[in-house]
Amino acid sequence: MLEDRRLEVLRAIVEDYVTTHEPVGSKALAERHNLGVSPATIRNDMAALEEEGFIAQPHTSAGRIPTDLGYRLFVDRISDVKPISLGERRAIEQFLSGSVDLDDVMVRTVRLLAQVTRQVALVQYPSLTRSSVRHVELIATSTTRLLLILIADTGRVEQRQIEMSAPVTEQNLSDVRGRLLSDVTGKQFFLLPEILERFTEKCDPEVRAIAAAVVATLLDAATEHVDERIVIGGTAHLARYGEAFPLAIQPVLEALEEQVVLMRLMGEVATSGVTVRIGQETAVEGLESTSVVTTRYGRQGQELASLGVVGPTHMDYPGAMRSVQAVAQYVTRIIEEQ
Amino acid sequence: MLEDRRLEVLRAIVEDYVTTHEPVGSKALAERHNLGVSPATIRNDMAALEEEGFIAQPHTSAGRIPTDLGYRLFVDRISDVKPISLGERRAIEQFLSGSVDLDDVMVRTVRLLAQVTRQVALVQYPSLTRSSVRHVELIATSTTRLLLILIADTGRVEQRQIEMSAPVTEQNLSDVRGRLLSDVTGKQFFLLPEILERFTEKCDPEVRAIAAAVVATLLDAATEHVDERIVIGGTAHLARYGEAFPLAIQPVLEALEEQVVLMRLMGEVATSGVTVRIGQETAVEGLESTSVVTTRYGRQGQELASLGVVGPTHMDYPGAMRSVQAVAQYVTRIIEEQ
DNA sequence: CTTGGCACTCAAGCAATTTGAGTGCTAACG
DNA sequence: CGTTAGCACTCAAATTGCTTGAGTGCCAAG
Numbered sequence: 001m002l003e004d005r006r007l008e009v010l011r012a013i014v015e016d017y018v019t020t021h022e023p024v025g026s027k028a029l030a031e032r033h034n035l036g037v038s039p040a041t042i043r044n045d046m047a048a049l050e051e052e053g054f055i056a057q058p059h060t061s062a063g064r065i066p067t068d069l070g071y072r073l074f075v076d077r078i079s080d081v082k083p084i085s086l087g088e089r090r091a092i093e094q095f096l097s098g099s100v101d102l103d104d105v106m107v108r109t110v111r112l113l114a115q116v117t118r119q120v121a122l123v124q125y126p127s128l129t130r131s132s133v134r135h136v137e138l139i140a141t142s143t144t145r146l147l148l149i150l151i152a153d154t155g156r157v158e159q160r161q162i163e164m165s166a167p168v169t170e171q172n173l174s175d176v177r178g179r180l181l182s183d184v185t186g187k188q189f190f191l192l193p194e195i196l197e198r199f200t201e202k203c204d205p206e207v208r209a210i211a212a213a214v215v216a217t218l219l220d221a222a223t224e225h226v227d228e229r230i231v232i233g234g235t236a237h238l239a240r241y242g243e244a245f246p247l248a249i250q251p252v253l254e255a256l257e258e259q260v261v262l263m264r265l266m267g268e269v270a271t272s273g274v275t276v277r278i279g280q281e282t283a284v285e286g287l288e289s290t291s292v293v294t295t296r297y298g299r300q301g302q303e304l305a306s307l308g309v310v311g312p313t314h315m316d317y318p319g320a321m322r323s324v325q326a327v328a329q330y331v332t333r334i335i336e337e338q
Numbered sequence: 339m340l341e342d343r344r345l346e347v348l349r350a351i352v353e354d355y356v357t358t359h360e361p362v363g364s365k366a367l368a369e370r371h372n373l374g375v376s377p378a379t380i381r382n383d384m385a386a387l388e389e390e391g392f393i394a395q396p397h398t399s400a401g402r403i404p405t406d407l408g409y410r411l412f413v414d415r416i417s418d419v420k421p422i423s424l425g426e427r428r429a430i431e432q433f434l435s436g437s438v439d440l441d442d443v444m445v446r447t448v449r450l451l452a453q454v455t456r457q458v459a460l461v462q463y464p465s466l467t468r469s470s471v472r473h474v475e476l477i478a479t480s481t482t483r484l485l486l487i488l489i490a491d492t493g494r495v496e497q498r499q500i501e502m503s504a505p506v507t508e509q510n511l512s513d514v515r516g517r518l519l520s521d522v523t524g525k526q527f528f529l530l531p532e533i534l535e536r537f538t539e540k541c542d543p544e545v546r547a548i549a550a551a552v553v554a555t556l557l558d559a560a561t562e563h564v565d566e567r568i569v570i571g572g573t574a575h576l577a578r579y580g581e582a583f584p585l586a587i588q589p590v591l592e593a594l595e596e597q598v599v600l601m602r603l604m605g606e607v608a609t610s611g612v613t614v615r616i617g618q619e620t621a622v623e624g625l626e627s628t629s630v631v632t633t634r635y636g637r638q639g640q641e642l643a644s645l646g647v648v649g650p651t652h653m654d655y656p657g658a659m660r661s662v663q664a665v666a667q668y669v670t671r672i673i674e675e676q
Numbered sequence: 677c678t679t680g681g682c683a684c685t686c687a688a689g690c691a692a693t694t695t696g697a698g699t700g701c702t703a704a705c706g
Numbered sequence: 707c708g709t710t711a712g713c714a715c716t717c718a719a720a721t722t723g724c725t726t727g728a729g730t731g732c733c734a735a736g
Contacts (some may be wrong), residue, residue, distance in 0.1 A: 023729090025728065025729050025730085026729075026730080027728085027729075028728095028729095037678075037679090038678070038679055038680080039679090039729095040678075040679050040680070040681095041677080041678055041679070043729090043730070043731075044677090044678085044731095046730090047730090047731080057729090057730085058687090059685090059686065059687065060684090060685050060686055060687090060729080060730070061684090061685050061686045061687065061727085061728065061729050061730070062686085062687075062728080062729070062730090063728080063729065063730095100498060100499075100559075101496075101497055101498060101499075103567075134479055134485075135477050135479060135485065137475050137477065137487070139473050139475065139489075141472055141473060141489075147472075147473065147489065149475070149487065149489075149495070151477075151479075151485065151487075151497075155497075155499075157487070157495060157497050158439075159439055159489075159493075159495050160438060160439065161439075161493075161676070221438075229441075233595065234595070235573055235591050235595070236588055236591035236592040236594075236595055238591075239586075239587045239588035239591055240588060248577075249577045249587070250574055250577035250578060253573050253574035253576075253577055254574040256574075257571065257572070257573070257574055338499070361698090363697065363698050363699085364698075364699080365697080365698075366697095366698095375709075375710085376709070376710050376711080377698095377710090378709070378710050378711070378712095379708080379709055379710070381698090381699070381700075382700095382708090382709085384699090385699090385700080395698090395699085396718090397716090397717065397718060398698085398699070398715090398716050398717055398718090399696085399697065399698055399699070399715090399716050399717045399718065400697080400698070400699090400717085400718075401697080401698065401699095402698095
């Protein structure tokens with residue numbers, strides 16, 4: 001009972017602080033939320049919450065603001081994530097429909113997410129390793145130059161140049177292409193190393209050089225740095241929290257330009273549900289005063305990649321979680337159509 | 339003679355202001371640059387320069403800062419662009435070499451440019467219209483679904499889905515593919531509408547449906563929104579000019595997220611040499627207090643696209659022009675190897 | 677356990693004052 | 707005529723002292 005009210009007080013503090021961005025005092029709380037008790041009682045609760053580390057005072061004569069721990073508790077136990085409205089569903093659907101290719105889907109998604117959450121949005125390209133080969137194409141662009149094109153069932157396309165030391169005949173190329181196609185089409189990318197292990201040996205001696213080069217390039221293209229493509233959008237929203245806040249934007253922008261950081265943010269995500277990392281939990285230098293809300297997208301049990309938003313720790317968590325989840329659902333659907 | 343010294347004074351003011359970011363006074367000028375005259379004389383020159391609109395005073399008791407017009411004069415008549423050092427050449431070369439595909443080249447270039455200029459960098463993908471068809475591939479991913487892949491000689495790849503209402507046989511597809519390949523390979527993209535005008539008619543009646551769909555999609559992919567891909571990097575540098583300056587970063591970030599704005603910045607560029615647009619000259623809302631330094635890249639007379647940097651009007655123009663030009667040269671070289 | 681009362685703290689805002697960098701003007705100089 | 711020293715003047719920015727009031731913690735009464 002008493003515990004319950006304390007949580008209510010914390011919720012009220014978080015909600016108020018998120019909207020006003022100013023420390024909230026006991027009086028303001030009593031007025032704005034009908035907690036049914038006087039400011040003095042709220043002060044007692046606040047003292048307890050502060051003792052437990054959920055809220056803090058910037059200075060003696062100020063109100064309280066939630067700590068990272070406070071936000072954590074709020075997210076875990078207090079907030080309820082409402083489903084998005086029909087209007088929002090429609091808006092998302094409309095925004096994402098009519099994409100011409102995967103790049104287009106990614107760009108639209110990141111814009112959409114940035115717009116609805118009013119935060120910085122991140123969208124990772126569908127993982128190659130987790131998808132299957134739709135098609136492989138092998139083209140001679142000159143007698144000694146080949147172009148290998150990989151197409152995944154997500155619509156993702158990778159291409160690599162191959163330089164051959166000896167000229168290649170169309171006949172030989174066609175031979176390799178045919179074998180390759182029948183071996184790998186429809187297979188999952190992560191199985192390719194195994195599948196192609198004996199590919200070269202099984203070829204006629206005269207095409208072995210080609211086969212070897214192609215297999216090497218293909219495996220390289222299918223595994224190397226391949227899940228690293230991430231699109232960012234909405235960075236302008238960072239500037240909104242002008243300088244008033246401990247959120248200095250330079251380190252944040254810097255962190256978001258680091259591939260390693262992005263990979264960490266998008267990679268370490270629970271396979272189901274929405275992941276929220278608050279402040280220090282991001283474990284990234286420069287993002288100490290931001291929170292990251294992410295989720296995976298792609299068919300259940302076979303998630304392709306992650307998407308999410310980055311914002312100040314005093315963000316609207318329920319709203320962000322809601323939007324991230326909804327967008328992930330729609331992207332999943334769109335990608336499956338590709 | 340007298341005119342000469344005035345220009346020297348302007349140069350000194352620009353150089354000092356660019357490094358210190360503070361209004362410069364007559365005394366400081368006399369000390370730091372050996373102009374051979376006393377502060378009083380410099381004051382007279384400054385009064386004249388102010389009269390002509392090249393410099394201004396933020397307030398009565400402050401030094402002078404260059405106006406946009408002042409920077410203009412500085413860029414046009416005063417600054418000399420030194421060639422880059424051997425070390426820098428090496429660094430650029432090393433940074434760009436070893437790219438695996440076009441996307442990689444673009445990403446590396448934008449990072450490089452942002453790093454050396456310490457500004458926001460913009461790099462536009464090579465224009466399709468200005469390049470030629472290296473290869474076209476047409477693949478059935480199901481009986482009624484085709485995938486069209488366009489490969490330009492710049493290494494750029496575009497792909498589109500085609501939905502057919504009736505099933506397509508491999509035979510018919512192969513027929514269309516063969517005709518298409520022999521018609522368009524090696525041709526410049528902007529000639530395609532003309533070249534393919536009668537393509538469908540010339541086909542056998544039974545493949546006309548396919549031909550029509552393919553031609554329509556191909557022309558669409560080759561012309562529609564196709565030069566709009568621009569990569570941005572180094573936005574963190576914007577935050578460096580903290581809030582101290584009239585350069586509020588939010589409008590700048592917002593502008594840089596607008597496709598239309600980017601196109602305008604990258605599009606309206608002289609075909610040769612480095613273009614500098616200062617302050618208002620950018621003609622973009624939100625970029626009034628920034629300057630844009632751009633140049634085209636790609637073989638002379640057949641430039642493929644633009645690249646450049648965006649920074650505060652009080653930027654190091656000679657340095658930026660130098661770097662932009664040097665990077666453009668190297669990118670041209672790299673792209674030709676692709 | 678709750679609440680009104682009250683003394684206490686301290687950031688933030690305001691006004692008054694000082695400081696000094698930088699200017700424009702004038703008169704003298706070569 | 708261009709240059710320069712001298713000097714009065716201006717005004718942003720920094721410093722200081724003061725006031726205000728939001729918000730607190732604690733205590734005693736309900």
